[in-house]
Amino acid sequence: MGRDEFIDACKQVGLNVTYQRIAIFNKLMEHTDHPSADDIYKEVRQDYPTISLATVYKTLETLAKHDLISKVTYLHDIARYDGTSEAHHHLVCIKCKKIIDIDSNALDAIGIPAGVPGNFRILNYRVQFDGICESCESASTEQE
Amino acid sequence: MGRDEFIDACKQVGLNVTYQRIAIFNKLMEHTDHPSADDIYKEVRQDYPTISLATVYKTLETLAKHDLISKVTYLHDIARYDGTSEAHHHLVCIKCKKIIDIDSNALDAIGIPAGVPGNFRILNYRVQFDGICESCESASTEQE
DNA sequence: TTATAATTAATAATGATTATTAAAAAAGAA
DNA sequence: TTCTTTTTTAATAATCATTATTAATTATAA
Ligand SMILES: [Mn+2]
Ligand SMILES: [Mn+2]
Ligand SMILES: [Zn+2]
Ligand SMILES: [Zn+2]
Numbered sequence: 588m589g590r591d592e593f594i595d596a597c598k599q600v601g602l603n604v605t606y607q608r609i610a611i612f613n614k615l616m617e618h619t620d621h622p623s624a625d626d627i628y629k630e631v632r633q634d635y636p637t638i639s640l641a642t643v644y645k646t647l648e649t650l651a652k653h654d655l656i657s658k659v660t661y662l663h664d665i666a667r668y669d670g671t672s673e674a675h676h677h678l679v680c681i682k683c684k685k686i687i688d689i690d691s692n693a694l695d696a697i698g699i700p701a702g703v704p705g706n707f708r709i710l711n712y713r714v715q716f717d718g719i720c721e722s723c724e725s726a727s728t729e730q731e
Numbered sequence: 732m733g734r735d736e737f738i739d740a741c742k743q744v745g746l747n748v749t750y751q752r753i754a755i756f757n758k759l760m761e762h763t764d765h766p767s768a769d770d771i772y773k774e775v776r777q778d779y780p781t782i783s784l785a786t787v788y789k790t791l792e793t794l795a796k797h798d799l800i801s802k803v804t805y806l807h808d809i810a811r812y813d814g815t816s817e818a819h820h821h822l823v824c825i826k827c828k829k830i831i832d833i834d835s836n837a838l839d840a841i842g843i844p845a846g847v848p849g850n851f852r853i854l855n856y857r858v859q860f861d862g863i864c865e866s867c868e869s870a871s872t873e874q875e
Numbered sequence: 876t877t878a879t880a881a882t883t884a885a886t887a888a889t890g891a892t893t894a895t896t897a898a899a900a901a902a903g904a905a
Numbered sequence: 906t907t908c909t910t911t912t913t914t915a916a917t918a919a920t921c922a923t924t925a926t927t928a929a930t931t932a933t934a935a
Contacts, residue, residue: 603932605882605883615812616814622811624812624922625809642882642883647812648924651816655816664891665769666767667765667803668765668768668791668801669765669803670732672798672801677803686764687763687848689846694844697838699860702834702838704822706865707824707860709862714857715858716855718853718855719851720850749913768892782914782915786914788893790913792893
């Protein structure tokens, strides 16, 4: 998404288009390496020295909430442990953050696809399915 | 891995077999939902009221370091953002935590495999490849 | 313009995790 | 066993990423 598209998208979702939001979004788009809030903060501060780290956090969360950007992992708040160390696959409920194992031969057979640079040594992979679990689904259906 | 296997595995990697380690491991294995350190702490404390939360953390980290257990995501320390909100796939360097996009039609074509319960509504999925990036690889090769 | 709502900056608070340190337990030698 | 050394634990303090608060600023709209 380019700058003009971003401005339109903000209007679409009812967010005021501010200098800060444009600067943060632009800086994020300059990156291909998925920066942290602090990375963005340090860079935006070059052009805009009065910006606050809390504003960067708040802006990134706001943009993510409106699906203009995203977090690589939104499961980063608290560590979750697994009784096995073998790579396998998971179902994650985005509401209650329940994590369930998936046992699937098909997923284990994926292998390394084209599009992966040869100079990156892959050790393993995991597939994460995001969705809504049964109990969260029925909980949200109740009040309608 | 069962209790006896765990005891053997501890000896294998040179960890003393303590009551706390067994209790924490057993409790983790009772779960299918990938508990947090605090979840484990609250439960182990029923049987062993003097245990400390810091011990639970330390034990879980120690067991994970020796590959007896694992973290569902070890990329949980700081949030990383992405300029797009569309689900896609990533290469993650486990050394420097660099995150790189993969563009792969094959991965996008996986679909929902057998083994996923029908009452879980899947919204999207992402594949994460863990490995060592080129610069980390050559950095580790230098000193040999 | 003036009123109202949204956003920002600065800072304090929160909370998960880690570090520290002294006591307790385990291992090893004799 | 007993003495010595190493590992582990418990308690607590410290750290640090993130969030909440709040007053000032800016945008929107009448
Ligand atoms: Mn699992
Ligand atoms: Mn990405
Ligand atoms: Zn759920
Ligand atoms: Zn790397």
